[in-house]
Amino acid sequence: MPAPAIHIGPEPLAHLVEAVEDGGGRVVALAEAEAIVWAGSEADFPDELPERVRWVQLQSAGIEPWVERIRATPDGVQFTSAVGAYATQVAEHALALLLAGVRGIAGYARAKTWDRHDDPVLDGSTVAIVGAGGIGRELIRLLEPHDVKVLAVTRSGRDGTIPVDRLDEVWEAADHFVIAAPATDGTRHLVGADALARMKPHTWIVNIARGSLIDPDALVEALRAERIGGAALDVTEPEPLPDDHPLWDEPRALITPHVANPQATMDRDLAKRVRENVRRFAAGNALLAPVSRESGY
Amino acid sequence: MPAPAIHIGPEPLAHLVEAVEDGGGRVVALAEAEAIVWAGSEADFPDELPERVRWVQLQSAGIEPWVERIRATPDGVQFTSAVGAYATQVAEHALALLLAGVRGIAGYARAKTWDRHDDPVLDGSTVAIVGAGGIGRELIRLLEPHDVKVLAVTRSGRDGTIPVDRLDEVWEAADHFVIAAPATDGTRHLVGADALARMKPHTWIVNIARGSLIDPDALVEALRAERIGGAALDVTEPEPLPDDHPLWDEPRALITPHVANPQATMDRDLAKRVRENVRRFAAGNALLAPVSRESGY
Numbered sequence: 001m002p003a004p005a006i007h008i009g010p011e012p013l014a015h016l017v018e019a020v021e022d023g024g025g026r027v028v029a030l031a032e033a034e035a036i037v038w039a040g041s042e043a044d045f046p047d048e049l050p051e052r053v054r055w056v057q058l059q060s061a062g063i064e065p066w067v068e069r070i071r072a073t074p075d076g077v078q079f080t081s082a083v084g085a086y087a088t089q090v091a092e093h094a095l096a097l098l099l100a101g102v103r104g105i106a107g108y109a110r111a112k113t114w115d116r117h118d119d120p121v122l123d124g125s126t127v128a129i130v131g132a133g134g135i136g137r138e139l140i141r142l143l144e145p146h147d148v149k150v151l152a153v154t155r156s157g158r159d160g161t162i163p164v165d166r167l168d169e170v171w172e173a174a175d176h177f178v179i180a181a182p183a184t185d186g187t188r189h190l191v192g193a194d195a196l197a198r199m200k201p202h203t204w205i206v207n208i209a210r211g212s213l214i215d216p217d218a219l220v221e222a223l224r225a226e227r228i229g230g231a232a233l234d235v236t237e238p239e240p241l242p243d244d245h246p247l248w249d250e251p252r253a254l255i256t257p258h259v260a261n262p263q264a265t266m267d268r269d270l271a272k273r274v275r276e277n278v279r280r281f282a283a284g285n286a287l288l289a290p291v292s293r294e295s296g297y
Numbered sequence: 298m299p300a301p302a303i304h305i306g307p308e309p310l311a312h313l314v315e316a317v318e319d320g321g322g323r324v325v326a327l328a329e330a331e332a333i334v335w336a337g338s339e340a341d342f343p344d345e346l347p348e349r350v351r352w353v354q355l356q357s358a359g360i361e362p363w364v365e366r367i368r369a370t371p372d373g374v375q376f377t378s379a380v381g382a383y384a385t386q387v388a389e390h391a392l393a394l395l396l397a398g399v400r401g402i403a404g405y406a407r408a409k410t411w412d413r414h415d416d417p418v419l420d421g422s423t424v425a426i427v428g429a430g431g432i433g434r435e436l437i438r439l440l441e442p443h444d445v446k447v448l449a450v451t452r453s454g455r456d457g458t459i460p461v462d463r464l465d466e467v468w469e470a471a472d473h474f475v476i477a478a479p480a481t482d483g484t485r486h487l488v489g490a491d492a493l494a495r496m497k498p499h500t501w502i503v504n505i506a507r508g509s510l511i512d513p514d515a516l517v518e519a520l521r522a523e524r525i526g527g528a529a530l531d532v533t534e535p536e537p538l539p540d541d542h543p544l545w546d547e548p549r550a551l552i553t554p555h556v557a558n559p560q561a562t563m564d565r566d567l568a569k570r571v572r573e574n575v576r577r578f579a580a581g582n583a584l585l586a587p588v589s590r591e592s593g594y
Contacts, residue, residue, distance in 0.1 A: 104556065109406035121390075
């Protein structure tokens with residue numbers, strides 16, 4: 001079996017070269033490539049792909065800017081995203097935000113005086129994970145030693161999960177929510193005024209997916225009216241969140257600036273994914289995280 | 298076997314009456330008591346105990362104000378603390394503080410603009426738990442699904458733990474520290490200038506034990522000099538922390554006002570402990586969390 005010819009673009013970054021070679025591939029110029037590992041933006045991607053190219057590996061888990069291009073590319077080219085590659089770090093950040101919210105740490109971090117509140121605990125609560133893909137599954141694993149009932153919501157409702165068309169029940173049943181679903185036309189403003197109205201007064205919403213999944217105006221209104229416990233957001237709409245946005249001054253909001261997947265571990269985790277997918281490509285096996293042209297993720 | 302006669306003081310709180318009766322005891326006046334469940338302060342405790350009293354259950358895990366009185370009480374009276382009863386809630390708060398510190402959430406909570414840092418992750422790090430009693434063991438359980446190496450430090454060094462006399466190695470070996478040891482003369486300012494000087498620049502220290510375990514002046518100096526990542530403290534010296542204390546304005550400090558064990562779950566968890574110890578007392582079995590006159594905890 002010859003080593004597959006793989007182009008790394010836009011730059012042949014050392015950790016990716018090493019990963020391609022470790023996976024059994026050889027790094028080549030674009031013109032000779034059977035596959036492309038693209039660690040850059042959609043705008044910089046080559047408009048014409050050499051005819052031999054059958055696979056393109058992208059570097060991010062969310063690939064909204066790529067969907068049109070992928071749909072316009074001939075069927076013989078399989079795109080793969082990095083879905084699941086960063087799941088451990090992102091799930092860790094989701095747990096950090098959930099605990100910080102529920103235990104009142106966001107508020108205490110801003111305090112300048114010793115002022116106790118009787119905050120709730122996570123122990124004994126019900127947490128709904130909306131979108132139980134790689135990150136959701138990883139978060140379920142991290143929650144295992146906690147006495148927490150998990151409600152996993154997926155599009156299909158397979159494998160003991162709750163189908164997305166029963167979300168209305170979930171908004172009422174859970175104490176807290178972690179949004180981990182892909183950003184699609186179908187999930188835009190999934191958390192809107194109606195969902196927020198069904199939640200409990202102590203509920204915290206964590207978003208580590210994409211800002212578009214939450215209606216920001218409805219959220220600000222619910223927080224101002226103290227209708228829910230709070231929102232801990234690593235992603236926002238718009239993003240970056242402008243300085244004059246009301247969420248910066250909202251006591252029940254906690255914003256982290258899209259850092260769930262930090263750069264240092266991202267390089268390491270992407271290299272690991274590239275190595276594994278090159279190995280699979282060389283062996284003719286199914287690749288991890290193939291992008292569906294239909295669903296767009 | 299007659300139901301043991303148990304006095305609840307200073308007030309016969311309903312949840313404790315229920316716990317005593319569930320455990321097989323009957324609630325009596327002080328003069329008739331064989332045992333006392335004391336849900337009050339040391340200052341209000343009766344100076345003279347009726348002669349039949351053989352057991353006193355206290356409501357807190359840390360019992361520093363009681364040590365002198367316990368040593369002055371006849372040997373036939375066994376005191377029990379609530380060590381371990383609140384371990385789940387306290388360990389949950391310790392994990393919340395550890396994650397909030399390491400992932401930069403304390404700083405982001407105070408930000409008013411979208412400003413990304415490259416924060417570390419907990420995944421892959423080494424966490425030393427100093428004092429692996431009930432809370433420490435519970436934290437180890439919560440950390441199990443994380444890819445974290447735990448160094449457990451105890452006085453004895455038994456059961457695969459590291460003895461306290463090898464702490465100097467531990468200060469250098471671990472990435473992060475959770476202080477969970479009892480407050481005694483021997484543990485006062487256990488974390489001092491010398492320990493802080495051995496730590497790594499990204500190290501976070503979490504204290505959910507007692508403020509006295511950390512030398513506050515040495516800590517403030519280390520934080521100001523940016524020699525460690527930060528300190529997340531649920532307990533302080535002095536406590537409450539006065540409004541003019543430098544830790545309130547220190548960017549690397551996160552203070553929560555002794556809320557690791559919130560009131561709502563505290564009542565529930567104390568009731569559970571009282572029920573279990575009354576059951577054991579009635580059956581003549583060893584009680585949970587007996588206080589040693591020698592060690593003072």
